[in-house]
Amino acid sequence: MQSEKIQKILFILPTCLFLLVISIFPFLYSVYLSLFQAKLTKMHKKFFIGWENYQVLLFEDDTFPTAIKNTFMIAFSSITIEIILGFIMAKIFFEIRHIKFSNALRTVTIMPIMLTPLCVGLVFLYILNPTLGIFSYILDTVFGIEPFAYLGEPIPAKISIIVINSWQWTPFMMILLLAGLMTVPNEQYEAAKIDGANWFHVMTKIEIPSILSFVLLGVVLRLIECIRLFDIIYITTKGGPGIATEVMAFFTYRTEFRSFQIGTGSASAVIILIISLIVTTIAVTLLRRVERNEGLN
Amino acid sequence: MLRKILLTFSLLIFPLNSLLAVNWEDELGDHSGYNLKVQSIMDPYIDAVKEISPQFEAVTGASVTVEGFGYDGLHEKQIVACSQNDGSYDVLFVDGIWIGEFVEADCIEPVEDIWTAEGTDQSIVAWDDYISSFAGQAIWDDKKQCLPFGGYWHMLHYRTDLFEAEGLEPPKTFDDVLAAAKLFKDNPKYPDLEGGYAMNMARGSAAGQQFYEWIYSAGGKPWESNFPGSPDAYADQRGLYNSPESVAFIEWMQEMINYMPPGVEQYAWDERAKAFTQGKVAMINNWSVRTPLFNDPEISKVKGKFGVALFPHAAGAESVPPVGGWIACVNKHSKNKEAAWDYLKWFASPEVHREWVLAGAPPSRHSAMNDPQINAEQPWTPVLYESSLRAWQELRPRHALTFELIETLGIEVNKALTGESSAQEAMDTANKKIDRLLKSEGYID
Numbered sequence: 001m002q003s004e005k006i007q008k009i010l011f012i013l014p015t016c017l018f019l020l021v022i023s024i025f026p027f028l029y030s031v032y033l034s035l036f037q038a039k040l041t042k043m044h045k046k047f048f049i050g051w052e053n054y055q056v057l058l059f060e061d062d063t064f065p066t067a068i069k070n071t072f073m074i075a076f077s078s079i080t081i082e083i084i085l086g087f088i089m090a091k092i093f094f095e096i097r098h099i100k101f102s103n104a105l106r107t108v109t110i111m112p113i114m115l116t117p118l119c120v121g122l123v124f125l126y127i128l129n130p131t132l133g134i135f136s137y138i139l140d141t142v143f144g145i146e147p148f149a150y151l152g153e154p155i156p157a158k159i160s161i162i163v164i165n166s167w168q169w170t171p172f173m174m175i176l177l178l179a180g181l182m183t184v185p186n187e188q189y190e191a192a193k194i195d196g197a198n199w200f201h202v203m204t205k206i207e208i209p210s211i212l213s214f215v216l217l218g219v220v221l222r223l224i225e226c227i228r229l230f231d232i233i234y235i236t237t238k239g240g241p242g243i244a245t246e247v248m249a250f251f252t253y254r255t256e257f258r259s260f261q262i263g264t265g266s267a268s269a270v271i272i273l274i275i276s277l278i279v280t281t282i283a284v285t286l287l288r289r290v291e292r293n294e295g296l297n
Numbered sequence: 298m299l300r301k302i303l304l305t306f307s308l309l310i311f312p313l314n315s316l317l318a319v320n321w322e323d324e325l326g327d328h329s330g331y332n333l334k335v336q337s338i339m340d341p342y343i344d345a346v347k348e349i350s351p352q353f354e355a356v357t358g359a360s361v362t363v364e365g366f367g368y369d370g371l372h373e374k375q376i377v378a379c380s381q382n383d384g385s386y387d388v389l390f391v392d393g394i395w396i397g398e399f400v401e402a403d404c405i406e407p408v409e410d411i412w413t414a415e416g417t418d419q420s421i422v423a424w425d426d427y428i429s430s431f432a433g434q435a436i437w438d439d440k441k442q443c444l445p446f447g448g449y450w451h452m453l454h455y456r457t458d459l460f461e462a463e464g465l466e467p468p469k470t471f472d473d474v475l476a477a478a479k480l481f482k483d484n485p486k487y488p489d490l491e492g493g494y495a496m497n498m499a500r501g502s503a504a505g506q507q508f509y510e511w512i513y514s515a516g517g518k519p520w521e522s523n524f525p526g527s528p529d530a531y532a533d534q535r536g537l538y539n540s541p542e543s544v545a546f547i548e549w550m551q552e553m554i555n556y557m558p559p560g561v562e563q564y565a566w567d568e569r570a571k572a573f574t575q576g577k578v579a580m581i582n583n584w585s586v587r588t589p590l591f592n593d594p595e596i597s598k599v600k601g602k603f604g605v606a607l608f609p610h611a612a613g614a615e616s617v618p619p620v621g622g623w624i625a626c627v628n629k630h631s632k633n634k635e636a637a638w639d640y641l642k643w644f645a646s647p648e649v650h651r652e653w654v655l656a657g658a659p660p661s662r663h664s665a666m667n668d669p670q671i672n673a674e675q676p677w678t679p680v681l682y683e684s685s686l687r688a689w690q691e692l693r694p695r696h697a698l699t700f701e702l703i704e705t706l707g708i709e710v711n712k713a714l715t716g717e718s719s720a721q722e723a724m725d726t727a728n729k730k731i732d733r734l735l736k737s738e739g740y741i742d
Contacts, residue, residue, distance in 0.1 A: 037737060039697075039738075040376060040377070040380050040402075041376060041379075041380070041398055041401050041402035041697060042401055042402065042697075043380070056733075060733075061730070062726075063708075129560065130558075130559035130560035131491065131558065131559065131560060131577070136559075146559070147491075147559045147560075148559060149559050149560035149561070149562055149563065151560075151563060152559075152560050152561070152562030152563045152715065153562070153715060153716075154715055154716070154717050237500075237563075238499075238500060238501060239500065239708075240499065240500030240501070240562075240563070240708075240711055240715075241500055241562050241563075241711055241712070241714075241715035241717065242500065242708060242709075242711050242712030242715055242717040242718070243708060243712070243717075244715075244717065254704075257373050257377070258369065258372075258373065258700065258701070258704060259700065259701035259704065260376055260701075261701070
């Protein structure tokens with residue numbers, strides 16, 4: 001009995017060690033560093049300052065709170081757009097699923113997901129360039145609108161980031177919702193047709209309740225992705241103008257690798273992790289509740 | 298007349314023996330089979346470095362690889378590599394203002410120590426031949442840490458054809474610049490122009506550095522003890538970023554932005570130079586390293602149609618042209634410091650420096666500034682030389698917090714320029730943040 005217990009421990013030991021080295025130790029070391037005034041250029045001179053890094057980040061400097069606010073504003077707006085457009089697109093592809101070439105069309109539609117965010121950022125940087133960009137050119141030649149710096153003004157820059165982010169990830173939501181629509185039993189549509197339900201009734205009474213768990217899954221995955229949003233910001237606005245598009249991940253990168261303030265950077269990384277954990281826990285709890293309710297129904 | 302005075306001055310301070318050709322065969326070691334790696338900024342001079350490096354290869358047997366990076370990326374790479382004791386690169390080209398940070402991080406082997414130990418012939422180093430406003434950027438902790446090689450000074454670049462057509466003189470004061478910018482913006486006579494002027498306004502380093510470049514000529518100073526001729530610029534670093542002069546300068550920029558091209562809020566060094574090269578703006582202030590590009594017919598639409606003038610100044614203030622540029626350092630963690638030092642002393646010597654400048658790079662020595670051939674090929678050199686002699690070496694902070702400080706300032710300046718905050722609010726915030734940073738590192742009490 002005793003040897004069986006030891007055997008079990010020995011079996012899980014490599015996994016535990018792996019987790020300890022790869023995940024737990026770096027996290028604990030980050031927490032440790034976040035309590036120090038530490039700069040990469042003079043790590044040997046770091047000194048303990050307690051919670052001061054957290055205090056400065058959250059209460060004394062407006063940049064990090066703005067970054068948190070921006071991250072959630074971008075996440076909320078992008079995900080909302082993605083759900084609405086993703087659902088419309090999923091409905092279209094659902095309706096044309098029997099038509100020839102619909103599969104090929106679907107593949108083309110999901111191409112933005114396959115691009116790295118870095119390339120997406122670069123493409124949009126060129127498109128939105130006020131002097132050379134195609135967007136300004138079209139607006140100027142067709143509508144006579146003067147060239148405008150879309151990434152150079154606070155509100156247009158925020159909108160641009162949301163548009164770029166949504167453009168890339170709407171197909172992801174579309175695929176997910178399409179998969180959801182495919183699971184709706186055909187009998188339900190037939191019954192609705194017999195009962196004289198119109199498209200709105202079908203959408204609100206049959207489709208949306210059926211795909212709610214897919215929507216929530218998409219929201220959870222996208223929320224996690226949006227909290228880590230970095231590449232697009234790095235390429236297009238670098239958090240500017242001012243701090244209009246500063247987001248948490250970019251702030252942390254800037255603090256750690258531009259200013260080399262390891263202590264402050266670690267503190268912001270720890271805060272991001274805590275926020276991610278809270279958001280993910282809430283979202284997963286919701287998801288489970290929806291799944292349970294669906295199971296009961 | 299001015300040229301004669303400058304020439305006489307330079308000949309007085311510059312030892313003639315440094316002009317004599319060096320026997321490099323005797324001076325340099327044999328580094329056959331070694332691949333010497335140079336890490337550089339991707340500035341226009343990089344092609345000239347690649348062009349002349351084969352001469353070093355021929356004498357020493359080493360092969361030289363020069364790799365270029367963007368400004369922020371280079372700083373990041375160099376500091377991270379240094380923290381890992383990385384010796385992949387032997388020679389580091391470092392911005393003069395990073396010197397304090399690099400010394401603090403123990404990234405470089407002081408050249409003064411190397412040449413003292415080696416007993417290097419000082420006529421090869423020819424330190425006195427360097428223009429002092431630039432040479433000072435390679436000195437930290439009272440020690441010559443690196444060899445200066447690529448000195449830049451700011452000049453006002455303007456379109457001679459447009460100014461002649463309007464009967465205008467090159468602008469001297471801020472008011473002149475504003476009036477000319479107004480005149481050229483949206484002027485139907487010049488449909489190719491998108492703006493009268495272009496400045497670096499992008500968030501971060503670009504806007505932050507722009508502030509330091511202009512503040513002295515605006516009649517202000519960034520902190521208490523930093524002013525041209527200050528005996529100890531770092532004695533009292535309490536910030537004056539929200540002084541009336543600083544705020545007035547930001548307000549002037551806010552007015553100027555109306556006469557700049559669309560999207561200027563995202564302009565950094567390249568965008569500013571490109572706008573002028575493409576004939577989109579009538580004026581820019583620009584580092585001298587990019588001036589040769591404006592005369593390159595392959596990329597420039599303004600070849601032979603531009604002139605240079607001293608950096609403008611506010612009414613009642615004097616022109617203090619910004620100085621900057623790159624210094625060559627021996628990587629403390631290099632696997633072959635002897636080869637690195639050989640490359641440095643060869644590359645920065647007056648003789649090779651001249652060849653490098655003739656290959657299209659910026660002159661940084663008195664001898665190069667007064668060289669007839671260089672003057673013929675780079676006709677802006679007399680104005681550049683005058684700018685270099687007027688410049689103040691502590692233009693921007695050079696201590697270990699410089700990068701962070703400039704970035705912090707650049708965010709607030711950019712906020713004021715994009716209307717996120719008023720000039721006063723932005724500079725009050727900048728002053729508060731910079732003071733907090735300096736306090737946290739013990740630079741001020």
